[in-house]
Amino acid sequence: MKTLKSILSTLTILPFATPQSNLAAHIPNEYTYLLPRPFNNTFTQPFVDTNTSNPTVSSQLSRARNSSFISYSPEFDSILGPSPEVRLTASSPHPFAFEGGAWVPELNQIWFTAFLNPPPGYLTILDIATSKTFRPNLTGPAADVPINPNGAYYFDGLVYLTSFGDTTTSPTIVSIDPHTYETREVINSFFGLPLNGPDDVTLARSRTTGYPCLFYSDFFFAVEGLAGTWPGPQEVPNAVYRYTFADESLQMVISPLDIQTPNGLAVNRDNTLLYVSDGPDSAVFGQPYNSTSGTPGLYVFDLGGVDGCTPMNKRLLSIARQGFVNGIKIDDYGRIWEIEYEGVIVRSQTGKVLGVFNVVDIVGTDGPDVATGANFALAKDELFIFGFQKIYAVKLGKTVKTWY
Numbered sequence: 439m440k441t442l443k444s445i446l447s448t449l450t451i452l453p454f455a456t457p458q459s460n461l462a463a464h465i466p467n468e469y470t471y472l473l474p475r476p477f478n479n480t481f482t483q484p485f486v487d488t489n490t491s492n493p494t495v496s497s498q499l500s501r502a503r504n505s506s507f508i509s510y511s512p513e514f515d516s517i518l519g520p521s522p523e524v525r526l527t528a529s530s531p532h533p534f535a536f537e538g539g540a541w542v543p544e545l546n547q548i549w550f551t552a553f554l555n556p557p558p559g560y561l562t563i564l565d566i567a568t569s570k571t572f573r574p575n576l577t578g579p580a581a582d583v584p585i586n587p588n589g590a591y592y593f594d595g596l597v598y599l600t601s602f603g604d605t606t607t608s609p610t611i612v613s614i615d616p617h618t619y620e621t622r623e624v625i626n627s628f629f630g631l632p633l634n635g636p637d638d639v640t641l642a643r644s645r646t647t648g649y650p651c652l653f654y655s656d657f658f659f660a661v662e663g664l665a666g667t668w669p670g671p672q673e674v675p676n677a678v679y680r681y682t683f684a685d686e687s688l689q690m691v692i693s694p695l696d697i698q699t700p701n702g703l704a705v706n707r708d709n710t711l712l713y714v715s716d717g718p719d720s721a722v723f724g725q726p727y728n729s730t731s732g733t734p735g736l737y738v739f740d741l742g743g744v745d746g747c748t749p750m751n752k753r754l755l756s757i758a759r760q761g762f763v764n765g766i767k768i769d770d771y772g773r774i775w776e777i778e779y780e781g782v783i784v785r786s787q788t789g790k791v792l793g794v795f796n797v798v799d800i801v802g803t804d805g806p807d808v809a810t811g812a813n814f815a816l817a818k819d820e821l822f823i824f825g826f827q828k829i830y831a832v833k834l835g836k837t838v839k840t841w842y
């Protein structure tokens with residue numbers, strides 16, 4: 439059976455439809471919690487690498503390793519539809535597609551970033567209709583400030599972008615007009631202290647005040663050994679911070695005692711829930727668990743309080759099966775799409791894994807990072823997977839994302 443990767447390596451120019459029956463693996467949900475004994479695996483390998491005493495079960499799992507889609511549910515099958523298409527939509531000689539993944543509906547573009555190998559990283563835009571990519575020339579008062587950009591989110595006509603800075607420019611969060619590229623700083627300091635390294639950014643509209651609030655996850659990146667980013671010293675705790683436009687107030691709203699190293703962020707369509715992931719170093723670097731490792735958790739909070747934007751009632755929804763939860767997007771149905779080392783995982787609102795877009799098969803494993811993928815974008819009926827030098831688009835069986 440030809441794998442998707444081998445097909446792609448011979449057909450990199452034209453979009454093509456793939457015969458689907460051999461690309462979607464179906465694994466009984468029961469295997470996720472009940473297996474024939476004895477069985478073995480480790481946290482640092484995907485679930486589908488699990489070996490069991492039953493050769494039929496083991497080979498069913500291992501065959502999934504070479505499938506683009508791994509389904510655990512009829513709901514995932516219906517998201518895929520009868521003929522999901524994977525196509526290489528853009529590529530670059532440099533690793534350009536790693537983080538961000540903001541869909542800009544008014545221009546039908548995806549904004550994405552990469553700061554890895556070699557720095558400085560940069561912002562790139564994918565025009566969905568033509569599959570063309572280009573680097574915008576930022577203008578305005580803060581055009582030169584977002585150095586080594588990372589997280590991106592579109593909200594009310596502007597793209598918000600985080601950056602890790604460099605040895606002389608401290609990290610920042612800017613807004614960019616997607617028509618003019620006019621760039622303004624939104625947040626660069628907490629009472630005179632520099633940010634650590636804002637990784638992700640998302641916005642909600644308060645159901646109480648009607649004004650937006652901006653959340654960002656700030657952690658001190660230099661400790662992860664990433665060259666060329668703001669060297670510190672670290673002046674504020676790793677935490678989720680929130681800026682409320684209603685009263686122009688910047689506050690830490692989730693402390694490191696609640697979430698050790700906050701990473702991915704997402705708000706649901708109704709502005710009632712905030713999702714936050716934890717990316718402890720051990721999990722980020724694919725090390726085995728022990729009693730001192732952090733928890734690669736995916737948490738959900740209600741948004742409430744007098745400002746309507748206070749995260750409260752923290753619940754642990756899930757942990758990552760391999761690695762940690764990085765980029766997160768919530769679809770029209772409240773399902774949670776997030777990326778772990780196994781791939782883009784689609785979860786129900788209760789955290790149940792419905793299915794996986796297997797990045798190991800779609801992208802391969804030769805990227806410049808421990809993870810095969812860090813982020814992705816959702817636009818209507820398409821999923822865009824960032825594979826460093828390549829972007830793959832998966833045409834889904836139905837529209838899943840119509841809002842931002």
Ligand SMILES: *[C@@H]1O[C@H](CO)[C@@H](O)[C@H](O)[C@H]1NC(C)=O
Binds near residue numbers: 478479480487488489
């Ligand atoms: C299971 O154990 C066997 C024998 O020790 C080993 O070769 C194999 O790599 C293990 N499999 C996994 C997925 O850990």
Ligand SMILES: *[C@@H]1O[C@H](CO)[C@@H](O)[C@H](O)[C@H]1NC(C)=O
Binds near residue numbers: 477492
């Ligand atoms: C898989 O499990 C079976 C039965 O426990 C064992 O005989 C075999 O060596 C295992 N294979 C690997 C690669 O771990």
Ligand SMILES: *[C@@H]1O[C@H](CO)[C@@H](O)[C@H](O)[C@H]1NC(C)=O
Binds near residue numbers: 441500501503504
């Ligand atoms: C999966 O693909 C790899 C690389 O193409 C191949 O070596 C391996 O045998 C395949 N595994 C299965 C179970 O088909």
Ligand SMILES: *[C@@H]1O[C@H](CO)[C@@H](O)[C@H](O)[C@H]1NC(C)=O
Binds near residue numbers: 572573574575
């Ligand atoms: C940005 O500026 C460079 C240098 O002037 C130019 O070559 C490039 O086309 C510009 N990019 C865009 C997207 O306008």
Ligand SMILES: *[C@@H]1O[C@H](CO)[C@@H](O)[C@H](O)[C@H]1NC(C)=O
Binds near residue numbers: 730
């Ligand atoms: C536990 O894991 C942490 C993080 O990966 C590592 O630094 C430490 O050395 C490990 N401790 C033991 C006893 O293995």
